[in-house]
Amino acid sequence: MLSLLLDQYNYAVVIILMMTGLYVVFASRNLIKKLVGLSIFQTSVFLLYITIGKVSGGQPPIVESHGSDHANSETLLFASIGEVDSVAQSSSEVLYSNPLPHVLILTAIVVGVATLAIGLSLVVRVREVYGTIEEDKIEEYDRIYYKEILERQ
Amino acid sequence: MHDPHVILKVISKFLVPFIALFAFYVQFHGDFGPGGGFQAGVILAAAVILYALIFGLDAAKKAFPPSWVRVGMSLGVLLYGGTGVLTWILGGDFLSYGVLAHDPAHGQHYGIIAVELGILCSVTNVMIAIFYAFGSRQPEVDEDNW
Amino acid sequence: MSFMSLFPQWIFEQGPAFLIVLPLLMGAIIAILPNRSMAWWFTFFVTLICTYTAFGLFQHIYFDSFLLYTMGGWAPPHGISLIVDGLSAPILLLISVMAMLTVIYALPASISEIEPKKRGPFYAAFLICFAGLMGMVITGDAFNVFVFLEVSSISTYALVAMGAARDRRSLAAAYNYLIMGSIGATFFVIGLGFLFMETGTLNMAEMSAILSDLDGGTRVSKVGYGFIVVGLGLKIAMFPLHTWLPRAYAYAPTKITIFLASTATKAAIYLLLRFTFTVFDPSFDYISIMLKYLIVGAAVVGMVFASFQAIFQSDVRRVLAYSSVAQVGYILLGIGIATSSGLAAGYLHLLNHAIIKGCLFISVGAFWYRFGITRVDDFSGLFKTMPLTMGAFTLGGLSLIGVPFTAGFVSKVKLILAAAEQEMWWAVLVIVFSSVLAIVYIGRIIMAAYFGSPPKINGSTFTKNEAPFMMLFPMWVLGLMSIAIGLNAFGIGDTFVSASEIAASVLLGGRG
Numbered sequence: 001m002l003s004l005l006l007d008q009y010n011y012a013v014v015i016i017l018m019m020t021g022l023y024v025v026f027a028s029r030n031l032i033k034k035l036v037g038l039s040i041f042q043t044s045v046f047l048l049y050i051t052i053g054k055v056s057g058g059q060p061p062i063v064e065s066h067g068s069d070h071a072n073s074e075t076l077l078f079a080s081i082g083e084v085d086s087v088a089q090s091s092s093e094v095l096y097s098n099p100l101p102h103v104l105i106l107t108a109i110v111v112g113v114a115t116l117a118i119g120l121s122l123v124v125r126v127r128e129v130y131g132t133i134e135e136d137k138i139e140e141y142d143r144i145y146y147k148e149i150l151e152r153q
Numbered sequence: 154m155h156d157p158h159v160i161l162k163v164i165s166k167f168l169v170p171f172i173a174l175f176a177f178y179v180q181f182h183g184d185f186g187p188g189g190g191f192q193a194g195v196i197l198a199a200a201v202i203l204y205a206l207i208f209g210l211d212a213a214k215k216a217f218p219p220s221w222v223r224v225g226m227s228l229g230v231l232l233y234g235g236t237g238v239l240t241w242i243l244g245g246d247f248l249s250y251g252v253l254a255h256d257p258a259h260g261q262h263y264g265i266i267a268v269e270l271g272i273l274c275s276v277t278n279v280m281i282a283i284f285y286a287f288g289s290r291q292p293e294v295d296e297d298n299w
Numbered sequence: 300m301s302f303m304s305l306f307p308q309w310i311f312e313q314g315p316a317f318l319i320v321l322p323l324l325m326g327a328i329i330a331i332l333p334n335r336s337m338a339w340w341f342t343f344f345v346t347l348i349c350t351y352t353a354f355g356l357f358q359h360i361y362f363d364s365f366l367l368y369t370m371g372g373w374a375p376p377h378g379i380s381l382i383v384d385g386l387s388a389p390i391l392l393l394i395s396v397m398a399m400l401t402v403i404y405a406l407p408a409s410i411s412e413i414e415p416k417k418r419g420p421f422y423a424a425f426l427i428c429f430a431g432l433m434g435m436v437i438t439g440d441a442f443n444v445f446v447f448l449e450v451s452s453i454s455t456y457a458l459v460a461m462g463a464a465r466d467r468r469s470l471a472a473a474y475n476y477l478i479m480g481s482i483g484a485t486f487f488v489i490g491l492g493f494l495f496m497e498t499g500t501l502n503m504a505e506m507s508a509i510l511s512d513l514d515g516g517t518r519v520s521k522v523g524y525g526f527i528v529v530g531l532g533l534k535i536a537m538f539p540l541h542t543w544l545p546r547a548y549a550y551a552p553t554k555i556t557i558f559l560a561s562t563a564t565k566a567a568i569y570l571l572l573r574f575t576f577t578v579f580d581p582s583f584d585y586i587s588i589m590l591k592y593l594i595v596g597a598a599v600v601g602m603v604f605a606s607f608q609a610i611f612q613s614d615v616r617r618v619l620a621y622s623s624v625a626q627v628g629y630i631l632l633g634i635g636i637a638t639s640s641g642l643a644a645g646y647l648h649l650l651n652h653a654i655i656k657g658c659l660f661i662s663v664g665a666f667w668y669r670f671g672i673t674r675v676d677d678f679s680g681l682f683k684t685m686p687l688t689m690g691a692f693t694l695g696g697l698s699l700i701g702v703p704f705t706a707g708f709v710s711k712v713k714l715i716l717a718a719a720e721q722e723m724w725w726a727v728l729v730i731v732f733s734s735v736l737a738i739v740y741i742g743r744i745i746m747a748a749y750f751g752s753p754p755k756i757n758g759s760t761f762t763k764n765e766a767p768f769m770m771l772f773p774m775w776v777l778g779l780m781s782i783a784i785g786l787n788a789f790g791i792g793d794t795f796v797s798a799s800e801i802a803a804s805v806l807l808g809g810r811g
Contacts, residue, residue, distance in 0.1 A: 031474060042481070042485055048489065052492065052495070060186075104442055106189075110191055114453050115477065117283050118477060119477050120287070121283075124287060126470050126471065129463070129470060135471075226327075226331075227328065231327055234323065235324075237316075246370065246371060247316035247320060249373075251372060
């Protein structure tokens with residue numbers, strides 16, 4: 001059991017972060033702490049994607065042909081869209097890490113930043129309107145405020 | 154005059170250009186290493202935000218007027234979308250950079266540079282706009298009250 | 300009848316990308332327009348052009364059954380592909396039409412609800428939300444789904460919060476929606492990560508081929524599917540993940556409530572269908588177990604529970620919001636009975652419910668515009684003061700209950716028949732029971748409006764104060780549409796039914 005955990009320690013870290021983040025979101029009554037929990041939760045997802053992208057012994061996925069191998073890079077580009085039948089391979093076979101998860105993570109990070117920005121601006125507005133950022137106090141103020149409006153009618 | 158922030162001001166005046174330069178380095182080396190539009194945009198915005206933190210929001214707003222920032226946000230998106238529309242006009246599918254130049258490899262190069270520039274513009278202005286929006290909610294603290 | 304000649308060839312070639320790009324770029328332009336009144340005109344023309352394009356694509360699908368568009372010229376699976384087929388084309392048309400009608404409604408409504416300084420960004424955010432929803436429905440790449448899901452969701456959070464000028468509870472409602480929506484989207488992306496680990500690709504068609512080769516895949520894809528269902532379930536407002544919906548619908552600006560109620564949950568249901576039936580296959584044992592127990596169970600409980608909660612609400616918007624959760628239960632029940640008649644019934648109810656809820660929420664918005672009322676007790680005598688608006692509300696309400704000769708009746712009957720085919724008699728009972736509950740909560744409002752007397756204003760009894768034309772037009776279009784579907788006037792009912800059957804056959808039989 002312990003050897004399994006130590007072998008897959010990256011996934012264990014992902015799970016710990018994920019559960020921590022979720023717990024903070026659910027358990028805290030302060031609006032900013034909830035956002036922090038959400039960020040932790042999203043960070044665990046980034047970690048999940050990056051760990052599956054790494055190939056052990058793999059190079060950074062950058063084609064080292066610019067200038068001399070110009071024709072080579074062109075054929076590599078167009079093999080994907082079916083214009084060239086056979087791809088001229090470079091002389092030595094190189095093992096690359098998968099670049100796709102990095103792109104996915106970048107997108108997810110940007111989404112996380114945008115969500116955090118909107119969340120924080122909502123918290124700022126809540127603070128201005130209510131004077132507090134504790135969830136239970138906000139509910140209480142709303143209940144009192146709208147009960148008064150009902151009684152006044 | 155006794156200015157309590159001399160060290161901060163001197164150091165940040167020294168650092169801001171280097172941060173901006175690093176941002177452009179990250180921007181243009183996105184093809185060959187970690188980097189690209191979003192990272193460079195955030196670093197460039199960090200330079201402006203550092204300036205705003207040390208010298209005050211008003212000084213930063215004089216250097217980067219909020220109206221320019223608002224226009225810049227949309228301009229970046231329009232630059233990216235405009236590249237796609239240009240490829241449409243030149244006959245290809247949306248964002249098929251291959252039609253942008255005389256041969257497809259150069260077209261890809263030009264296309265990526267254009268869209269990364271759009272991303273840089275947009276992200277920088279968005280980050281600065283977010284900072285302005287949060288920073289201007291409350292009046293600035295006087296020098297004596299620090 | 301074929302309208303193919305009305306559309307240039309370019310619409311069929313570049314239409315899918317055009318549908319996403321136009322609202323996105325116009326949203327960016329509207330945000331920096333100096334002249335605020337142009338914002339409404341731009342938005343209206345964008346939704347008009349998108350409706351035209353979506354209609355063209357719908358016609359194309361009717362005769363050609365499948366349209367594949369490659370972004371950037373890169374063929375799948377290396378590139379992102381946009382797919383329009385019998386499942387997505389009606390929903391694209393639905394979203395564009397609802398957007399156009401909502402924009403027509405918005406001209407008087409946003410003048411009363413949104414400050415002048417914020418109207419430009421309001422329309423810009425609306426267009427970006429619209430672009431995100433279209434992108435969600437039209438894309439054929441799984442991660443692209445997440446991107447557009449978040450584009451539409453984030454603009455929705457901001458738009459819901461703009462109701463703060465009207466009712467300050469919208470801020471907390473928008474925050475709650477943000478937290479739950481982000482958790483849902485993150486669950487979706489975790490599930491996607493697991494799928495990516497299993498299949499090595501992000502293209503949905505390729506994923507489907509690899510998963511059927513692996514005959515369901517290992518535990519990784521099972522876990523992935525579970526995460527995807529929970530994530531999408533949050534966006535669909537599947538019971539018990541629906542708690543964000545009542546407050547978000549009640550306190551948002553009225554235009555946003557109309558748009559969200561008609562489109563946002565429907566696009567998420569489309570994604571659930573896409574993932575369950577196209578990427579995965581209901582022949583995998585874990586998928587059929589999930590459908591039979593989880594989705595049907597959540598649907599049935601949601602139907603009854605949400606209808607009960609709707610009865611006890613004092614605010615009309617919250618009644619309709621809980622009713623939306625119940626109606627989503629109907630749709631999910633149809634999906635859970637994964638036969639072709641069940642899927643067709645669920646899909647038909649999806650389209651019908653969008654029309655019905657749009658009509659109802661527009662009338663409620665008109666009531667707020669004229670009188671500032673939202674509580675059921677304040678609805679007394681509204682038939683005398685706003686007869687046309689109340690008439691449209693009645694049409695929508697009757698259709699919601701499922702009175703014969705309305706759209707709701709057609710889809711509920713189909714649902715009952717599909718459940719009876721599978722001998723799920725308890726499901727038939729639940730459908731009938733929740734329709735009875737719908738009579739209670741809609742009847743309460745209609746009775747107060749027809750048989751009550753309007754409150755005295757300044758000593759005089761009442762004056763007729765009808766809603767403006769820009770609000771009457773969309774609500775009556777939607778109300779008449781629901782009657783037309785029920786009566787099968789001009790063959791509209793048949794078009795809807797055959798569209799739902801084509802969608803069901805796409806889901807069950809593979810593409811084209």
